[in-house]
Amino acid sequence: MSAEPRLVEVRKNVLKQNDLLARELRARFQQANVFVASFVSSPGSGKTAFLEKTLTHLRPNYRVAALVGDLATANDAARLARSEVPVKQIVTGTICHLEATMVENALGDWDLNELDCLFIENVGNLVCPSSYDLGEALRVVLMSTTEGEDKPLKYPTIFNTADVAVITKMDLAEAVEFDSQAAHASIQAVRPGMKVFEVSSKTGAGMDEWLEFLRLKKETTEYTSAPVAGRKLD
Amino acid sequence: MHELSIAISMVDMAAEEAAQRGDVKVNAIYLKLGAMSGVVKDALLFSYDVVCEGTPMEGSRLVIEEVPIIVFCPKCEIETAPVSINNLCCPTCETPTPQVVRGREMEVTALEIE
Numbered sequence: 001m002s003a004e005p006r007l008v009e010v011r012k013n014v015l016k017q018n019d020l021l022a023r024e025l026r027a028r029f030q031q032a033n034v035f036v037a038s039f040v041s042s043p044g045s046g047k048t049a050f051l052e053k054t055l056t057h058l059r060p061n062y063r064v065a066a067l068v069g070d071l072a073t074a075n076d077a078a079r080l081a082r083s084e085v086p087v088k089q090i091v092t093g094t095i096c097h098l099e100a101t102m103v104e105n106a107l108g109d110w111d112l113n114e115l116d117c118l119f120i121e122n123v124g125n126l127v128c129p130s131s132y133d134l135g136e137a138l139r140v141v142l143m144s145t146t147e148g149e150d151k152p153l154k155y156p157t158i159f160n161t162a163d164v165a166v167i168t169k170m171d172l173a174e175a176v177e178f179d180s181q182a183a184h185a186s187i188q189a190v191r192p193g194m195k196v197f198e199v200s201s202k203t204g205a206g207m208d209e210w211l212e213f214l215r216l217k218k219e220t221t222e223y224t225s226a227p228v229a230g231r232k233l234d
Numbered sequence: 235m236h237e238l239s240i241a242i243s244m245v246d247m248a249a250e251e252a253a254q255r256g257d258v259k260v261n262a263i264y265l266k267l268g269a270m271s272g273v274v275k276d277a278l279l280f281s282y283d284v285v286c287e288g289t290p291m292e293g294s295r296l297v298i299e300e301v302p303i304i305v306f307c308p309k310c311e312i313e314t315a316p317v318s319i320n321n322l323c324c325p326t327c328e329t330p331t332p333q334v335v336r337g338r339e340m341e342v343t344a345l346e347i348e
Contacts, residue, residue: 003258004348005346006348007264008345014342127236131236152320154320156319156320157319160322186320188330192330
């Protein structure tokens with residue numbers, strides 16, 4: 001005799017496993033005093049070039065490293081290795097986004113106590129990465145001047161889940177008749193109050209302001225994290 | 235297209251619940267899905283059927299309750315639907331607000347079992 005169909009309450013977050021792991025990662029990063037930022041954008045918006053510049057500028061004063069996600073190649077890791085910092089490629093195969101477990105696996109035997117800043121470059125995609133917490137302290141969304149000023153309106157979720165926005169390829173702004181005011185208005189419409197940087201990885205324009213922001217952010221993140229066992233005392 | 239991995243997580247979760255309750259049969263999964271969850275309803279429904287195929291959950295239903303975006307307006311001090319997903323401001327006073335209080339949900343709320 002089969003039982004009558006009945007409803008049972010469950011109330012479970014579908015991404016609970018990812019979120020729990022992300023929380024564990026965040027605790028590990030805090031404990032080791034590592035500032036972690038992730039980069040998301042559409043393919044070709046200049047994430048890797050911008051990251052290469054950022055790593056190169058930070059390297060003299062900070063111990064930096066990067067994890068970089070890609071569907072099929074290790075080209076980005078090879079490019080980033082030119083900045084002479086530890087880089088690991090996460091080849092996701094057919095998966096269009098990074099998940100917390102991929103970050104955990106990629107960290108492997110790295111000693112987090114030997115790092116000050118870790119950057120995670122997500123797979124080029126403005127949709128799927130928005131759902132996955134990677135344990136980062138700062139999520140940076142990038143858009144380039146060549147993509148159209150209304151990009152944030154087309155992909156509101158990823159812009160809304162990010163903490164700051166970076167407009168790249170400012171050296172091309174004039175050639176493509178980029179309307180800076182319209183782009184800023186689009187960003188503010190989907191994420192009111194979001195801080196926005198305008199940079200050119202090619203000329204270095206805007207990099208000082210960005211790097212100063214990162215330095216401050218790193219200090220603030222250290223300041224707000226609770227003192228825990230094993231944390232550096234210097 | 236990450237709806238397939240979302241569907242897999244959901245079916246695994248339901249199978250685990252079913253096992254815990256003594257290998258009951260799952261007829262339906264009830265899901266709350268926020269407009270700002272980053273997941274497309276139709277793609278998820280399609281993926282769900284693909285994932286269930288050939289498993290004990292084949293033929294089960296995925297019942298999606300869509301949750302609209304609700305923001306908090308700091309000026310009116312009320313929770314309200316914003317003008318739109320890409321214009322997060324209060325429809326009454328037009329104050330922009332980044333405070334999303336609902337709309338990011340991706341939560342299995344119930345299972346229909348027998």
